[in-house]
Amino acid sequence: MGMDLSYLEALMGGPAEEGGEATGGVWVVSPDGDLGDGILRLVGKARVVADALGGYVYVLAAQNAGGSDGQAAIRTGADQVLTAAGMPTVADLAAFFGERAPQAVLLPRTQLGRALGPGLAQTLGGGLCGLAADLAVDPIYQRVVAHQPVLDDAARQAVTIVAAPAVVVVDTALLPAAFDEPWRSGSVADAGLAWGEPETYPPAELPTTALTLQNAPVIVAAGAGLRDEAGFALAEKLADALGGVVAGDLAALDAGWLTEEQLVGLTGQGVAPKLYLALGIDGDTSQFMATSEAGCIVAVQPDRAAPYVPVADYNIIADPAEFATMLLNELAHG
DSSP: OOOOOHHHHHHHTTTOOOOOOOOHHHHHEEEEEEOSSSHHHHHHHHHHHHHHHOOOOOEEETTOOOOOHHHHHHTTSSSSSEEEOOOOOHHHHHHHHHOOSEEEEEESHHHHHHHHHHHHEEEEEEEHHHHHOOOOOOTOOOOOOEEEEEETEEEEEEEEEESSEEEEEEGGGGGGOOOOOOOOOOOOEEEEEEEEEEEOOOOOOOOOOOOOTTOOEEEEEEEEGGGGGHHHHHHHHHHHTTTTTEEEEHHHHHSSSSSSSGSSSSBBBOOSSEEEESSSSOOOHHHHHHTOSSSSSEOSSSSSTTTTTSSSSEEEOSOHHHHHHEEEEHHHHH
16 A cells, blocks of 8 residues: 555544655656646556555646646645746756655656656656656566557557656556545645746748649649640649649640649659649559659549559549539638
């Protein structure tokens, strides 16, 4: 059984007194002050880890968090919630924890949590796991074990953190739902810390880069199935509407609709857009090889037996000019 204050109160038949400044234990840090579902899940997991280690669970929340949110953390398993003003830096947290000798420090995998974790571990001389999906304790050596997701969480590998404190950045979305145990008791207190406010930076004005076949996210490729210049004009409009560029095959080049720089194929350019929309292209080996790295190929032409059919990710069996007209209307009114 762990050191939760509620257990001690039950055993002693009265309120348990906390012994001075909080030291040791498992700490959950919310650097931006959020005490929502993600942090509560992390507190619940900290409770499990602390019970196995025989320690307390503390929450350190910045930005003056507390009140009812702090009580929610108590019900989830925290013994004490400490609040501070402002937002901490690595140096702030290192100074705070340097005198408290925590067994483990857990941070959420937010932008700020990811930034603070590695520096804190290095400054305190502890061990680090930069991404964990779950936590456990080695029952023999009493060390924190982080479960790291592998292959988009298709598998997990266990990593034992030897150096103390164990600093772990946890993807809270992968943790089980938080406890909600109203009988738990604890305290919410001001840590007496006033950290600085986060620096703000003006938005960067990045130079715009002209779209080409090599960097465009969307390529609308025209083929003979569009029949004439009016059909090719629909492909150009569709490329503009989708934030991409227009291209085509040899048939479109021979028809004079595009230039050599817009040719996709073995004699033109190989491309790898997120979306390759082929309008009126039957497909051949040249097209297949030049578009093999595309994220998604959508082929629009009326022939169910066209070579592109077994190769494309999606096939739309329709007149390509009519399809382009309908899609433009949807985009204009959607």
